[in-house]
Amino acid sequence: MQIIDKYFPILSDTQKKQIDDLYDLYTDWNAKINVISRKDIENLYLHHVLHSLGIAKMLNFTSGSTIMDVGTGGGFPGIPLAILFPECKFHLVDRIGKKIKVATEVSAAIGLNNVTFRHAGAEEEKQKFDFVVSRAVMPLNDLIRIITKNIKTDQKNALPNGLICLKGGELENEIKPVKKRALVYNLKDYFSEDFFDTKKAVYVQI
Numbered sequence: 001m002q003i004i005d006k007y008f009p010i011l012s013d014t015q016k017k018q019i020d021d022l023y024d025l026y027t028d029w030n031a032k033i034n035v036i037s038r039k040d041i042e043n044l045y046l047h048h049v050l051h052s053l054g055i056a057k058m059l060n061f062t063s064g065s066t067i068m069d070v071g072t073g074g075g076f077p078g079i080p081l082a083i084l085f086p087e088c089k090f091h092l093v094d095r096i097g098k099k100i101k102v103a104t105e106v107s108a109a110i111g112l113n114n115v116t117f118r119h120a121g122a123e124e125e126k127q128k129f130d131f132v133v134s135r136a137v138m139p140l141n142d143l144i145r146i147i148t149k150n151i152k153t154d155q156k157n158a159l160p161n162g163l164i165c166l167k168g169g170e171l172e173n174e175i176k177p178v179k180k181r182a183l184v185y186n187l188k189d190y191f192s193e194d195f196f197d198t199k200k201a202v203y204v205q206i
């Protein structure tokens with residue numbers, strides 16, 4: 001939790017408690033339904049919560065923004081972002097029902113009221129949003145193909161509506177076939193821990 005405070009020092013008491021509570025909730029749920037590698041639960045805040053919040057360092061979503069998290073699994077990056085942006089609405093989608101169950105239960109336990117859930121493939125989702133976010137789900141071009149239908153045309157944020165993905169490692173081959181405007185941000189520019197050495201956030205204007 002201290003690591004979150006280091007980079008997001010102005011959280012309310014409610015937000016701090018919500019983030020604090022994640023550890024016990026994910027430890028419990030992860031023992032029943034695997035949403036995070038079991039060995040990695042000790043690194044929940046650094047590898048999962050802070051990593052998810054890397055998206056917020058790229059774009060501070062305007063109040064009232066709507067955001068879909070595609071392939072959210074147990075709720076990453078959607079749940080940390082929903083805690084950070086209580087004035088925005090998040091829609092978390094995953095095609096595996098038991099993973100969406102973990103995200104739903106964790107969200108209810110910390111009292112989030114700005115999140116909805118759907119057990120489905122993102123291909124089936126028809127609603128429109130300002131942004132789509134995603135971590136570790138599918139190659140960039142496949143994601144763009146699936147979510148272009150879900151992006152609203154009216155704009156309210158500092159970046160034009162689009163997709164923001166958290167990615168690791170070598171990205172050149174994934175970005176090359178992308179025909180749209182894409183920007184790559186090194187999370188290391190925001191977070192000094194070694195874990196972020198190779199971590200990137202990719203924005204694609206849709």
Ligand SMILES: C[S@@+](CC[C@H](N)C(=O)[O-])C[C@H]1O[C@@H](n2cnc3c(N)ncnc32)[C@H](O)[C@@H]1O
Nearest residue numbers: 071072073076094095096120121122135136137
């Ligand atoms: C490696 S997990 C990542 C989960 C989460 N984003 C995270 O970073 O912890 C990939 C997830 O994407 C989901 N997924 C893959 N393709 C999908 C699709 N077309 N629609 C919805 N979910 C999908 C899988 O069910 C799985 O839960």
